[in-house]
Amino acid sequence: MSSQAKILARLRQNRPQGPALPDIDAVPFITFDDKFDAFRTLVRNLGGDAVQLADGDSVLSVVQQRWPQHGRLVDLTVAGHEESPSPHAWHDVDVAIVPGELAVAESAAVWVSHADNQWRSIYFLTQKLVLVVPRDAIVDTMRDAYRRIAIREQGFGGFISGSSRTADIEQSLVMGAHGAMAALVIFV
Amino acid sequence: MKNDNIHHAEAAAAFLQDREQARWHDSAIWWVRQKRDMQAKQLPEWEQLRELAQQIKAHTLSRLDDYLLQFQANAEKNGVTVHWAADADEHNRIVHGILAAGGVKKLVKSKSMLTEECGLNPYLEQHGIEVIDTDLGERIVQLRQEPPSHIVMPAIHLKKEQISELFHRELGTEAGNNDPTYLTHAARANLREHFLTADAGLTGVNFAIAETGGVVVCTNEGNADLGTALPPIHIASMGLEKIIPRLEHLGVFTRLLARSAIGSPITTYTSHFHRARPGGQMHIVIVDNGRSDILGNDDFYQSLRCIRCGACMNTCPVYRRSTGHSYSYIIPGPIGSTLGPSRDIKKHGSMAFACTTCGSCSNVCPVKINLHEQLVLQRKRAFDAGTLKPAKKMGLLAMRFLTQHPSLMDGGGKVMRKVVPIVPESLTRHSAWSRPGRALPEMPEQSFKEMWQARQKDKKA
Numbered sequence: 001m002s003s004q005a006k007i008l009a010r011l012r013q014n015r016p017q018g019p020a021l022p023d024i025d026a027v028p029f030i031t032f033d034d035k036f037d038a039f040r041t042l043v044r045n046l047g048g049d050a051v052q053l054a055d056g057d058s059v060l061s062v063v064q065q066r067w068p069q070h071g072r073l074v075d076l077t078v079a080g081h082e083e084s085p086s087p088h089a090w091h092d093v094d095v096a097i098v099p100g101e102l103a104v105a106e107s108a109a110v111w112v113s114h115a116d117n118q119w120r121s122i123y124f125l126t127q128k129l130v131l132v133v134p135r136d137a138i139v140d141t142m143r144d145a146y147r148r149i150a151i152r153e154q155g156f157g158g159f160i161s162g163s164s165r166t167a168d169i170e171q172s173l174v175m176g177a178h179g180a181m182a183a184l185v186i187f188v
Numbered sequence: 189m190k191n192d193n194i195h196h197a198e199a200a201a202a203f204l205q206d207r208e209q210a211r212w213h214d215s216a217i218w219w220v221r222q223k224r225d226m227q228a229k230q231l232p233e234w235e236q237l238r239e240l241a242q243q244i245k246a247h248t249l250s251r252l253d254d255y256l257l258q259f260q261a262n263a264e265k266n267g268v269t270v271h272w273a274a275d276a277d278e279h280n281r282i283v284h285g286i287l288a289a290g291g292v293k294k295l296v297k298s299k300s301m302l303t304e305e306c307g308l309n310p311y312l313e314q315h316g317i318e319v320i321d322t323d324l325g326e327r328i329v330q331l332r333q334e335p336p337s338h339i340v341m342p343a344i345h346l347k348k349e350q351i352s353e354l355f356h357r358e359l360g361t362e363a364g365n366n367d368p369t370y371l372t373h374a375a376r377a378n379l380r381e382h383f384l385t386a387d388a389g390l391t392g393v394n395f396a397i398a399e400t401g402g403v404v405v406c407t408n409e410g411n412a413d414l415g416t417a418l419p420p421i422h423i424a425s426m427g428l429e430k431i432i433p434r435l436e437h438l439g440v441f442t443r444l445l446a447r448s449a450i451g452s453p454i455t456t457y458t459s460h461f462h463r464a465r466p467g468g469q470m471h472i473v474i475v476d477n478g479r480s481d482i483l484g485n486d487d488f489y490q491s492l493r494c495i496r497c498g499a500c501m502n503t504c505p506v507y508r509r510s511t512g513h514s515y516s517y518i519i520p521g522p523i524g525s526t527l528g529p530s531r532d533i534k535k536h537g538s539m540a541f542a543c544t545t546c547g548s549c550s551n552v553c554p555v556k557i558n559l560h561e562q563l564v565l566q567r568k569r570a571f572d573a574g575t576l577k578p579a580k581k582m583g584l585l586a587m588r589f590l591t592q593h594p595s596l597m598d599g600g601g602k603v604m605r606k607v608v609p610i611v612p613e614s615l616t617r618h619s620a621w622s623r624p625g626r627a628l629p630e631m632p633e634q635s636f637k638e639m640w641q642a643r644q645k646d647k648k649a
């Protein structure tokens with residue numbers, strides 16, 4: 001008998017009693033009067049920032065104002081954007097501008113799953129990550145978010161909340177563990 | 189790998205020799221518990237959320253075989269190869285087989301307690317594969333050649349001076365520079381090189397979704413993402429209890445996990461993997477290794493609901509004052525103290541007694557496992573299996589005799605209350621009651637029973 005058959009037989013034999021699946025919508029979850037404000041307050045504590053794009057301003061100019069001395073910049077939000085021959089070749093990206101589909105107020109998370117991107121490595125190799133999210137695409141909680149997301153990118157999708165961080169040395173919070181050292185969410 | 193001969197009380201006594209370090213460990217972890225409380229209080233629905241999580245997991249455990257088959261079918265539809273491992277050894281052989289077929293020389297790993305449980309690293313190293321743990325805490329303990337002391341904060345038993353010294357020796361950082369930011373960024377630069385030159389990446393699994401055939405991995409550092417986005421091979425090792433029925437259920441679990449674990453609303457990265465990166469291959473290894481036996485045990489099967497957040501250890505007064513290294517099983521604290529003894533009571537019997545039965549663990553558990561009740565039942569098994577040290581066994585037998593003879597118990601209590609206050613200090617100086625923090629309590633005038641009886645009389649009067 002294969003291990004699969006043996007394991008499944010034992011699981012079947014040892015089945016405990018269990019309840020029916022609960023209706024997860026039966027419970028009211030927290031809501032926010034000003035979702036953007038909740039998002040921004042939170043993301044600032046998580047090594048990031050959030051802004052709403054002013055009329056007549058552009059994402060690129062906001063980025064350049066914030067980091068005037070930046071290095072290699074790749075903008076995945078434009079059609080016909082730059083491509084990379086391998087996932088490794090994004091290793092020297094300084095600023096990556098990527099489309100975010102949806103933002104979540106309770107967790108400052110942004111859903112990223114870009115149908116028009118080959119190598120997801122760019123999200124994690126870049127030193128500074130800029131997420132561009134439609135202004136009205138912001139929900140209260142993760143439950144609302146899971147209702148609306150889809151896996152569009154090569155089988156991958158992820159929530160990203162602030163910048164990469166760790167507290168593994170004496171519980172001191174340090175930004176920039178392995179992924180982006182800074183994160184900026186621009187609502188357009 | 190952990191030494192199975194660790195006896196909790198003895199190892200804890202050794203750890204407590206360094207009072208300052210012990211106090212720091214206790215307060216650092218208590219702070220994480222407080223951060224968890226702050227997050228929980230911000231959500232009016234917190235208790236209902238725990239209830240939902242418990243119900244989803246309890247339901248899933250009652251149909252685990254069905255959901256695993258559904259998961260496998262959907263994962264295979266996505267082009268993922270699914271493997272089944274009955275035990276640790278089979279898991280290690282499967283992983284090595286995949287790596288050998290791919291000609292892999294260097295493997296980057298993100299945090300996985302399952303691979304610690306299976307002893308994967310030493311197995312692969314014996315077969316000539318370089319294994320790099322990439323979570324900062326895991327990397328630190330790997331370089332020190334010791335097991336993690338906490339499932340979420342692997343290096344919480346260390347001071348920054350020790351890490352600075354280690355990095356100076358291993359990574360060439362400046363001697364005496366203890367700045368956590370400097371040390372973290374030095375490790376970042378070093379591990380980037382490993383990510384960019386690795387031939388394969390291995391991750392654990394936080395949640396496996398039956399409905400979509402995908403796995404979800406949560407990290408704050410981004411190491412699981414770099415380790416799977418760069419090399420062409422991704423292996424995800426999962427315990428078979430990691431399954432959840434539907435994607436929407438993550439709308440419950442992602443709200444609980446990081447809040448319970450570290451007091452953050454969510455981890456930085458919550459990544460959903462359904463296929464390998466273009467040109468690559470993805471494998472999922474489903475591991476039993478004793479879990480299906482626990483499922484059949486009425487007393488302990490609920491421990492399989494665990495989502496490995498670590499909240500039970502952060503709140504545990506015994507864990508905080510003894511470190512994870514004092515527990516013989518690889519997973520320490522309350523959850524480890526039921527999982528370990530369930531696996532092997534002879535090896536892990538002492539863990540069942542690393543508990544005051546205060547019940548705080550059960551109260552913070554996001555999936556409401558009856559942890560402290562399970563530990564009491566594990567104590568009985570530890571006693572029956574003959575794992576107790578003679579003094580402890582004699583003490584328990586004497587206590588049993590006393591509780592079965594009430595008049596003897598009453599008389600003994602009376603004598604104790606009179607005698608203890610007049611015992612000269614010279615007699616207690618070298619007893620258990622002379623250790624720091626263990627002062628002999630004041631003796632009350634009456635026993636609880638006497639107070640109770642007086643109270644009942646007053647009520648009637």
